[in-house]
Amino acid sequence: MTSTTTSLPSISANFFDVLMLIDRSENLSVRRRQDLASAVRTVARVFGRDPAQIPCRSDVLARRLAEVPYLAHGLSKGRWANIRSLVNAALDLVQPMMPGRHQEPLSPAWEKLMLQSDDNNSLRRRVSKAVHWLSARKVEPDQVTQEHLNEFLEALRQTSLAKDPEAAWRNYAYGWNRAITRISGWPPVAITVQNRRPVQSLPWSAFPSSFKEDVDGYLAHVMGCDLLGEGPVRPVKQITADTWNFHLRYFASALVHRGHDPSTIRTLADLTAIDRFKEGLRFFIEKNDGKSSSYIHAFAALMKAIAQHWVKVDDEHLKEMIDIASRLAPARRGMTRKNRDRVRQFEDRNVAVALVTLPDKLMRIADAVGAASRKAAILAQKAVAIELLLMAPMRISNLAAIDLDVHLVRHRRSGAVHLVIDPEIDEVKNDEPLDFPLPAETVVLIDRYVDTYRPLLVRDPTNRALFPNSTNGSKGRSLLGKQISETVFKYIGVKMNPHLFRHVAAKLFLDQTPGGYGVVQRVLAHRSADTTTRFYTGFETAAAVRHFDDVVLSLRHGDRP
Numbered sequence: 001m002t003s004t005t006t007s008l009p010s011i012s013a014n015f016f017d018v019l020m021l022i023d024r025s026e027n028l029s030v031r032r033r034q035d036l037a038s039a040v041r042t043v044a045r046v047f048g049r050d051p052a053q054i055p056c057r058s059d060v061l062a063r064r065l066a067e068v069p070y071l072a073h074g075l076s077k078g079r080w081a082n083i084r085s086l087v088n089a090a091l092d093l094v095q096p097m098m099p100g101r102h103q104e105p106l107s108p109a110w111e112k113l114m115l116q117s118d119d120n121n122s123l124r125r126r127v128s129k130a131v132h133w134l135s136a137r138k139v140e141p142d143q144v145t146q147e148h149l150n151e152f153l154e155a156l157r158q159t160s161l162a163k164d165p166e167a168a169w170r171n172y173a174y175g176w177n178r179a180i181t182r183i184s185g186w187p188p189v190a191i192t193v194q195n196r197r198p199v200q201s202l203p204w205s206a207f208p209s210s211f212k213e214d215v216d217g218y219l220a221h222v223m224g225c226d227l228l229g230e231g232p233v234r235p236v237k238q239i240t241a242d243t244w245n246f247h248l249r250y251f252a253s254a255l256v257h258r259g260h261d262p263s264t265i266r267t268l269a270d271l272t273a274i275d276r277f278k279e280g281l282r283f284f285i286e287k288n289d290g291k292s293s294s295y296i297h298a299f300a301a302l303m304k305a306i307a308q309h310w311v312k313v314d315d316e317h318l319k320e321m322i323d324i325a326s327r328l329a330p331a332r333r334g335m336t337r338k339n340r341d342r343v344r345q346f347e348d349r350n351v352a353v354a355l356v357t358l359p360d361k362l363m364r365i366a367d368a369v370g371a372a373s374r375k376a377a378i379l380a381q382k383a384v385a386i387e388l389l390l391m392a393p394m395r396i397s398n399l400a401a402i403d404l405d406v407h408l409v410r411h412r413r414s415g416a417v418h419l420v421i422d423p424e425i426d427e428v429k430n431d432e433p434l435d436f437p438l439p440a441e442t443v444v445l446i447d448r449y450v451d452t453y454r455p456l457l458v459r460d461p462t463n464r465a466l467f468p469n470s471t472n473g474s475k476g477r478s479l480l481g482k483q484i485s486e487t488v489f490k491y492i493g494v495k496m497n498p499h500l501f502r503h504v505a506a507k508l509f510l511d512q513t514p515g516g517y518g519v520v521q522r523v524l525a526h527r528s529a530d531t532t533t534r535f536y537t538g539f540e541t542a543a544a545v546r547h548f549d550d551v552v553l554s555l556r557h558g559d560r561p
Contacts, residue, residue: 013094015040015051021093039086046073056094058159061087066163072354072493088161098133098160109142110135116183123182126175144187149176169193201246202253206262214267215248218310239397247302254283272307274320281328292328294336300325343503345494352508354492359387359445361491366453373456380453381467382487385480387445389501392419392436396484396498400477402466404450417443 022028022036044051046068054061065087070080091097106114110131114124133152134144152172156165173191180186204212222244224235236244252265258279270276280303284296304321307313313321346352362383369376388399398421402408409418421434438446450466458468465474481498489495496504506520513519 013056015044015054015056018056018090018094019051022090025093036086036090039083040090042075042083043087046070046075056091058091058095058097058161059157059165061091062161062163062165065161069489069491069493071491072489084161091161096159098129098155104132104136106132106135107138107140109140113141113179113183113185123175123178126171127179130172130176141185141187144189146189149189149191200253200257201250202256202262204249206256207252208263208266210266211252211268211270215245218268218306219245221310244302247299251280251299251303254280258283268306269311272303272311272313272321274317277303277307277321278324281324292330294330297325297328297330300328339500339503342494342496342500343507346504346507351492351494355488355494355504356390356508358488358491359383359390362386362487363445363448377453377456378483380449381457382483384446384449385467385484386487387442388419389484389498390505391439391442392434393502393505394421394434394436395502396477396481398434399498400467400480401474403474404464404466406464408446408466417446 018040019037022033022040025033028036040051043065044054047054047064065084068080070077075083088097088099092099105111114128114131130149130152133155134148137148139148153165153169156162156169160168162168170193173193176191180188180190219241222236223238223241248268248271251271252262255265255271255276256262260276260279264270271280277300281296281300284299285292288296300321304318304325307321308318346355360383362379366376366379366383369379385399388394388402402419407420409420410416411418417438419434419436419438446466454466454468459470460472463472467475467480469475484498485496509520510516
């Protein structure tokens with residue numbers, strides 16, 4: 001796009017400057033100027049910033065735009081795509097931008113090659129932008145060099161609003177390299193894409209088999225698999241054992257990254273030697289910018305426990321490990337600052353209402369999409385998952401594993417439905433049984449999903465999982481949790497993982513009932529009241545102050561003697 005105005009240096013330009021350039025541009029129609037200005041102002045509103053506070057840096061803008069929950073701002077998918085395209089065009093007044101769609105026709109040589117890809121739409125889509133970019137710069141197929149492709153990559157990074165330039169580059173590279181083998185006459189310049197990140201955790205096969213055998217023996221010991229053996233007083237759950245299994249492999253891998261030969265890691269004793277204990281922890285501390293964390297402290301605590309109860313090191317050795325683990329312990333216990341900041345968003349009543357009404361909204365959207373649609377079934381499934389997290393705050397592992405016949409107990413006479421999770425048959429933290437009587441509207445939502453939408457997601461009729469997977473079991477907790485998080489962000493603009501629902505539930509209750517920690521303790525199945533107060537002290541302060549002020553104000557404005 002050209003303009004009679006002089007472009008501003010992109011390093012200092014901001015959205016206000018763009019609006020001024022749009023207003024002064026003589027090469028744009030009145031309607032085009034209105035559309036561009038409206039798109040720029042809309043993005044500023046969505047960002048919650050004055051236009052003068054938003055720099056025209058395409059790399060920063062691309063990340064911000066990709067994270068915008070446009071539905072939460074009342075924008076449709078099509079409208080948001082149009083806004084992004086218009087903003088891209090507006091930024092072209094400040095610096096040359098890679099267009100979202102190339103309008104210029106391809107050169108005859110490139111058109112001839114692209115015609116050979118007509119039978120493969122996926123391949124054509126992958127290479128289209130790179131081909132148009134080269135053609136627009138008069139680079140013909142027989143002239144392409146590695147330098148041209150590197151320039152295209154830099155253009156992606158610096159002059160495009162691609163959501164993820166590196167991911168887009170990998171996509172183009174895959175299509176380009178495939179075209180070399182599929183299309184006669186394609187430029188024979190292969191693209192090499194570096195691995196996104198180095199492998200951190202090595203496979204078990206990288207270590208001697210004796211190491212895996214020792215780890216398996218230890219985990220069987222702490223799980224109390226041998227009822228007649230000398231196992232721990234409180235055996236750990238399978239989910240905990242699985243986590244430790246990964247942590248031990250990861251810790252051994254950390255030693256390899258620090259220069260140790262994997263063949264020298266034969267048993268757990270090789271991890272708990274003081275020098276290796278320090279070396280492994282140093283790997284994680286350096287990854288965390290030289291600071292400790294609860295995650296790093298968990299590594300230290302696990303290694304200390306193994307040294308004490310499995311390897312059985314001497315007292316001096318154990319004392320040194322205890323001292324190191326103590327120094328790595330987080331300064332503060334309870335909810336993290338990040339979670340507190342996210343929970344604090346629900347001080348806004350509109351945000352709280354948006355969350356608690358989201359399940360009904362999702363179900364209505366599913367009904368509008370159509371009962372015979374798999375897309376609608378997934379929406380209905382998310383609606384039920386979020387509803388249960390609101391009304392029965394549980395951990396994601398318990399939510400994902402709900403069985404229609406085992407966990408949803410219906411009383412014949414009253415018609416009441418209870419969600420029951422028994423620690424004797426289920427993995428429940430603290431071994432505390434969970435029994436949630438479900439509200440009538442929650443039961444209606446579940447029944448609607450089970451009767452109308454769930455059959456579209458089940459392949460095997462014997463599968464009784466509330467949230468079925470594609471085979472004959474329950475949907476994985478990671479996938480279900482990701483879908484819940486993405487849906488909440490998409491529709492109400494709040495970042496929260498499934499576990500945060502427990503914190504939000506406590507906050508919403510304490511807002512209405514300041515000091516009601518006993519109820520929160522029972523609902524969240526905390527074994528100790530100290531856990532509840534440590535996590536949630538302070539959240540009800542604002543509500544308590546409002547109650548306090550109401551009393552004072554009622555005296556001030558009430559009957560005076």
